[in-house]
Amino acid sequence: MSLTNNVLVRRYRDFRNPSNVKTVIGTIIALIAYFGVLFLDPATYGLPNLTQVEVRVVAIFLTAAILWISEAIPTWCTSVLIIVVMLLTCSDSSLWCFEVATAKDPVEVQQALGIGISYKDIMATFADPVVMLFMGGFVLAIGVEKVGLDVFLGKVMLGLFGHNPRFVLLGFILVTALFSAFISNTATAAMMLAFLGPVLRSMPSGDGSRGKIALAMAIPLGANIGGIATPIGTPPNGVAMKYLNDPATIDMLQAKGLESSAVTFLDWCIAMTPITLIILAIGWISLMFLFPFKSGEQIELKIEGGLKKGYKTWVVAATFVITIVLWFTGEWNGLNANVVALVPICCLCLTGLLSKKDLEKINWSVLWMVAGGFALGLGFNKSGLAKDLVTSIPFETWPALTVLISAGLICWLLSNFISNSATAALLIPILCAVGVGMGDTLLEIGGLQTLLFGTAMAASLAMTLPISTPPNAIASSTGIISTFDMAKAGLLIGVVGGVVAYLMLIFVF
DSSP, rough: OHHHHHHHHHHHHHHHSSHHHHHHHHHHHHHHHHHHHEEEEEEEGGGGTTOOHHHHHHHHHHHHHHHHHHTSSOOHHHHHHHHHHHHHHTBBBBTSSOOOBBBOOOHHHHHHHOOOOOOOOOOOOGGGGHHHHHHHHHHHHHHHHHHHHHHHHHHHHHGGOOOOOHHHHHHHHHHHHHTTTSSSSHHHHHHHHHHHHHHHHSSGGGGHHHHHHHHHHHHHHHHHHHGGGSSSSHHHHHHHHHSSSSSSHHHHHHHOOOOOOOOOOHHHHHHHHHHHHHHHHHHHHHHHHHHHOOOOOOOOOOOOOOOOOHHHHHHHHHHHHHHHHHHHHHHHHHHHHHHTTTHHHHHHHHOOOOOHHTTTTTHHHHHHHHHHHHHHHHHHHHHHHHHHHHHHSOGGGGGGHHHHHHHHHHHHHHTTSSSSHHHHHHHHHHHHHHHHHHHHHHHHTTTTHHHHHHHHHHHOOOOSTTTTTTTHHHHHSSOOSSHHHHHHHHHHHHHHHHHHHHHHHHHHH
């Protein structure tokens, strides 16, 4: 009897656990929303002519939004759920109770049920070219770390900034940002914190401790903002690139008489690198203002480790350089950036530098997270929902500047509390339809490119809380930064940097 009581007590305590309560409540709300949309008259939300497949896509979108925002289940699990439910209910291989039409059915049947989305297209989102782009970036990062190239480069670059704490701070910001532009910002933050740890421990507490906060904050600042510079720097960039280059987006724009061309790796870097540098400069000045160093203070950097000897180091270095060069010269060499991403995977596998254990280090949760967002976008386009949104809602009457600022603000607010990948996956498909629907109206601020670039950038500017991004959490784990100090710095850099960056997007690019 006592054993039974102990089991019941443990189960009760497990249920009372805040994370378990959040899971139960979030899941119940998501289920209510899903079935509520399925049985709700489409006319209720202003789109009376939706097909059954479109209604199911709306239900999946709303369910995903609730699960991503509440984090009732891990964000990558929500992405897998999206793909599976879409296969079961919206595809041409769906369950018998979720009837869909085919291209051979009469027009009235197609208009009522909607044509089923190809199950092959839905499953292909797991291997979307942009997913391969990020996989190539992850593999490069694994190779660089394996031979100590990251430590060697960090030691060399940080050594250029001397011993003045203000310049050492700048060095950590810039070097972290450079690494984060090409490899995982989480891995970059962890590596740079390892370099910084001995420095922080050697600095005295008391009056001089404010400078320690600035140095610790340099890591999340550089890691978060540095990712803006390249398409592989952070998942929201890849999501924006995907929709800007999507044939469905290009077709809808051309149907409105608007020219649209693919955005290359180099195009992104040309537009976003100057913005990244300016935000980093704003961040550097802000940190020195908020957390000043003690007068006359000097910093001595001692970084352990370096390059490993042997041919493997040369293979990784050559692969890294060749991949970067191919990414930047895509317009001349004819290779798409997504194709180039497979080069390092092939090279490191063939030379024995990438083992089965190394494959486990790839951030699969991020890849699946991105794939779920692409599945949502596929559902919007293939079901006809995006086209119906564009034609049914008078987006062209909406003020372009208001839409741009509102989208950025919503993305920034959400990304402070949930994964920036989830935020991008949630917002960008909708904003793509809104931007296409606005047509010429959006051209006054730079067109769809400005809207999606700005939204992806806003996700990276969200860094006010330890939970906002993994680099924030890593920096917070030092115990040097209080939540208030992080919020103060993140808010100042996010707001000032965001305003300057949006002005540049509108008037410069």
